[in-house]
Amino acid sequence: MEEIKVPRRRLGANGPTVPVFALGSWNTWDRMTGEEAVAIIDRAVETGAAFFDIAYYNMGPHEEHSRTDILFGEAIRASGHRRDDFMVCGKLWLWNYPELQFREQIHTSLERSGLDRFDTVVVGDYFATPDMKRVVSEVNLLIDEGLIGSWGINNWQLAHTEEALALAYAEGLVPPSFAQLKYSVVRRAMAEGEGYGRLFASGALGLQASDCLEGGILSGRGVPNRKIGADVGTIREQIYAAAPELARIAREFDATPVQLALAFCLENPATANVLFGASRLQQLEENLGALVLAERTKGSIREALPHLWLDRHVSPEGVWPGPKAG
Template sequence: MTTTLPLREIGRSGIRSSLFSLGSWHTYDRMDFADAVGMLREAVDRGVNLFDVGVYSAPGSPPVFTDVIFAGMVRAAGLRRDEWLLSSKLWLEAFGADGFRPQLENALMRVGVEHADLVILGDLRRDDLELRDLVLDLARLTDAGLIRAWGVNNWSATSIQTLIDIAAAEGVAGPRIAQLKYSVSRRSIPDGEPFARLWEQGLTLQASDCLEGGVLAGKVDGGRQIGRDPGDIRARIIADVPAFTEVASSLGVTPAQLGIGFTLTHPALTTTLFGASSVEQLRANLDAADLVERVGAAELRRLVEPFWADRGVVDPEGP
């Protein structure tokens, strides 16, 4: 009998997310639609309830429709809105006089829903923003029923602490979750002391990029679009793949399952985000949840210690 995934709270929001969440980045627009619908239905049946569905295009860039396709998948799979949680991205580059509302309403329109359960602020690359303006704008969106909770993607510990302090002073909700790169190779930030102080305050972790864009699963040919490379350590990660694969084989799992399973050992983890482009890949990834229980968190962390590539290279404070 296949068990369903456990649920964990997103920060102290009262919203309970599945242990795994499914991402849409450059995924559904390269799948057969019927296969994508079947995969979505199986994910929900297995207990996945959080779906990261962002608008991954900008003016002047080629159009991307993966979020629009997801809307069609939801309809075709016959999902009720109360069966799943929407996590949407908000980009600081587009934050202006009208706040986040225009881009949020556009994102909701493209997915065909009236609210996002969670929004994640993109990377903080602008130095002309007042963080208080962001916090208060998000509070207005919450009051309007457009969002239920919010978090940040790859922000520094100091900037997140500032958000928490501003929210407390204003009497509004602060960030509930931090989406961070977290893998056997990239551990310095989520495992470091600056973020440990945030976890103690109730912030929780959404692990992302846990397979380094497929590299840790053995896809090292460079044919896929991969995220940024903090610390310029990707060559080291690629070099580690054969030894990492041997450890996975010794445990009777695939490298992808070992990489995903590792993320579940973090004490502040709410959910691990991954993409899947087939039902078979989805099933294999979900089965990684059994690895920690079978091997033990401490032993699993010991086995993958040699592959910690950003130790002493990336500042634990974050970007």
């Protein structure tokens, strides 16, 4: 296999230094055999990409009670790697919060995955605005107890992210260090909007790019046979139509559509980490090739893709519905 070392970037001012790639995402670990999972983990450790995203999907729109986190735990133990050889990002859900408190969620997640701690966690999205002071305070209690190392937010409205940052700074607490946002060649409104852009430019937050392949649609493999992320802005049909164009441009760069899409995210200096759901070793190898592409093209990918930005009508502050362009 090609010698590749995945570079590392800081996940925001108060976050850890992490590989620029994270493996996992939604129910990834139950889309492969145990042997395939161990092979992916081994290759991730070998290349320096051993940053894994897991969650217990048990509430809100994700009330699936899947075993993906349990399967990851089984695979990581079977791989024989020491805890210091890899990093893990967990999840805290807000849909049933505060009835289901953060401490209970974390203890359940750690027990299911067989881990002693999460290096960081993402505090998930919400239907109604949570008590932000309580959220910041209770996340910090988990940090004080050594159960998590840092935290970030997932697709929050900009105003609520700014409130969480202000509360943490005022109280001398650990603020969120990163924002996990939908970001890709077709979805750029929030991640590149003025508000979040200001927070990224200041160093207050790092960007974790998620849904960067739109559930596999941008890979050119057609209609996904699994549940994928929400279609904010109602642009999915346009994304299907754009996939062949992405493939055409990728050929011009002597790359695959997946490599072009990942390299696009890496070109943004705000991007600290790109999250994807490789469920085959071959997919991981293809994705690692995006690093070679990004190094070779030196920032020229964005110039070839402006016409594929499809969510310009979505509010960059994360407020939906926004005014739809005519």
